[in-house]
Amino acid sequence: MHELSIAQNILDIVRESVPPKELPDVRTVKLRLGDLAGVVPDSLEFSFTVLTADTPLRNAKLHFDHIPFMVTCNACGKNFTNEIGFVLCPSCGSADTKILSGLELQVVEIELEDTKAEAL
Amino acid sequence: MSVVTIQRKVLEKNDEIARRNRQRFSQQGTFVINLVSSPGSGKTSVLEKTLEYFEGKVNVAVIEGDVQTDLDAQRIARYHVPVVQIVTNGGCHLEAKLVEDALTNLDVTGVKLLVIENVGNLVCPSNYDLGEAMKVVVASTTEGDDKPLKYPGMFLHASALIINKIDLLPYINCSLDALKGNALKINPALKVFEMSCTTKAGVPEWCRWLEQHFSG
Secondary structure (H helix, E strand, O other), X not given: OOHHHHHHHHHHHHHHHOOHHHHHHEEEEEEEEEOOOOOOXXXXXXXXXXXXXXXXXXXXXXXXXXXXXXXXXXXXXOEEOXXXXXXXXXXXXXXXXXXXXXXXXXXXXEEEOOHXXXXX | OEEEEEEEEOOHHHHHHHHHXXXXXXXXXXXXXXXXXXXXXXXXXXXXXXXXXXXXXXXXXXXXXXXXXXXXXXXXXXXXXXXXXXXXXXXXXXXXXXXXXXXXHOOOOOOOEXXXXXXXXXXXXXXXXXXXXXXXXXXXXXXXXXXXXXXHHHHHOOOEEEEEOHHHHHHOOOOHHHHHHHHHHHXXXXXXXXXXXXXXXXXXXXXXXXHOXXXX
16 A cells, blocks of 8 residues: 555645646646556545645546556567566567566646636 | 646655665665565565574675564564664555665665565565665465466566575475466566575575675
């Protein structure tokens, strides 16, 4: 259950990226989350909700872009997705492979509602 | 809607402190391993056998991570090595900052090998770089041979795998070949050791391999 610590890190990044008076306008925090990043989205959402309740960020929700686990084989050149975590090439059996994606854990976008425009 | 586009790793603060720790270890010539496993696989026993092997030959220090109690630090103190206990009070993993703070109570000058024994947990510690040179995962035969498939993240990020409790193989339903095979499908570069802390089988092989990384 390290999602609480990860949610806290996400909050810190949002607070560093958005001016304090605009925090109530934050609606969505978009994450890139690899299938093998070892993070449970439901637990992370729950932790995020608990940490933001009764704060200026209470309107913010997390959005996940799930990134599949992808591997490329240096021997035969094929790309493959495998049972989560397996890196042996299913075509030629080579162990000379490289992970292309699936370990991501990044904040990529913060969406804010334009309350100023509505007030005009 | 207005959009702020950023590209930031969620754990960048931890990674930054880990870089600082790593730089410090490197400057002091201390080789650091992060020992990870599920609870009860025998991390502390592996550590005890490792300390016995290096006693009087190599300066070793230990950072112990546990959710509660300093029982492990008490066990390690019997080997007359510097040891600091981190109690996470419920936290399921160590973070780089906890290690940095522990270093204020641990003088690693002249220490060739620092072992950080992480909290027993096969999920959470795999996300957190502590500044170690390598992660070593312990998997015991009694946990079953499917553990690498269930917890791939931990095996993917490790450099070595110690299969512990091989003396129990005749009594349990665990295939050593399947356990090794499963781990190597996730990380073909894993260096695998078969060990029993009861009979001490495999301890010299592991310690000699480990020694290559900080001797000379």
